[in-house]
């Protein structure tokens with residue numbers, strides 16, 4: 381091998397690669413392996429390919445990149461692995477190196493960078509894109525486009541996953557502190573996400589309502605930005621670090637008891653800031669303080685308590701574990717305890733509740749065909765429970781499962797855990813302030 385190629389291969393070395401003993405116990409936890417049944421699309425197979433590239437035995441070919449691209453980065457394999465391989469670090473490392481080499485077509489690289497460096501970071505662009513999507517969805521254009529099959533096949537598939545836009549956006553609450561209702565218990569900061577401000581505005585409002593009803597002033601910092609998870613997953617590590625620094629500065633600027641997120645993927649990223657900024661002497665200390673304050677909303681409410689404030693809901697629900705809540709934040713019981721705290725609610729477990737639904741950040745848009753098949757299988761298991769509501773705890777899964785019900789479901793409602801609590805809290809009366 382030429383010297384520069386050896387150097388390039390050596391950059392693929394990662395201590396986690398050595399920890400894999402190739403036992404294969406992770407295979408059945410992998411959604412892409414379950415669909416394709418191919419070793420190369422399993423966690424063990426992907427790790428093997430990374431090792432071969434690192435040792436210079438395999439070129440970084442289009443085929444290797446394809447197998448790595450198909451990974452949803454759900455990290456279900458981490459929960460299944462008895463050797464404790466931190467696969468999430470491996471796939472992020474691999475994607476960073478792929479991004480740094482010029483192996484992707486220029487158009488694809490530019491489109492990804494435009495979306496991640498401009499669209500998701502700009503409230504103006506996100507609001508404009510949401511307005512266009514809203515017109516497309518509500519003015520009958522979508523029906524015409526679908527009937528006439530005007531979209532190319534991959535775009536037509538991705539169109540199935542587009543969230544239903546519900547104006548107004550959540551950005552209007554930025555910079556406000558909305559007061560607690562009833563006995564005040566404290567003050568929390570709310571992390572609102574990026575795309576969620578336009579795609580999940582009603583969910584964000586429900587989250588704030590519940591926190592206020594349970595006695596918390598809710599501060600929504602104006603200069604907060606995207607958590608950086610999408611950038612880290614796409615291999616844009618420096619971009620992710622830059623966003624982390626901004627959020628650390630913004631959220632530590634005022635005192636609060638916790639930084640609350642209703643998105644498992646964002647929460648997992650926020651909790652990783654100390655690792656992301658470990659080599660930054662100016663920020664590592666502040667990042668550690670920040671991480672100590674981050675709570676998923678289910679984690680926060682489970683710890684602070686909701687009992688005695690919920691009216692009965694006579695409904696059968698099933699719960700889908702978001703990957704980044706179950707496999708990364710290790711929160712499986714808190715959301716279930718909150719659901720069981722609602723009088724009259726019956727929780728029916730589905731098979732493989734912690735198996736990915738195919739959402740994966742922007743995975744459903746990048747790999748719509750695989751995402752759709754993963755979702756179809758998920759919905760079969762949802763349908764088998766006979767539940768009337770499908771409940772989850774992540775914005776991405778919330779959007780994905782709504783598409784799942786539209787395409788393969790039986791008319792179930794899809795809610796976030798906090799929306800179930802919101803319905804159960806209604807007996808307490810409406811809160812003021814436009815929420």
Ligand code: SF4
Nearest residue numbers: 400401403404406461
């Ligand atoms: S990642 Fe873990 S479970 Fe999977 S093959 Fe390697 S050691 Fe076994």
Ligand code: SF4
Nearest residue numbers: 410451452454455457
């Ligand atoms: S992260 Fe998910 S999709 Fe990727 S290898 Fe692991 S289990 Fe499979």
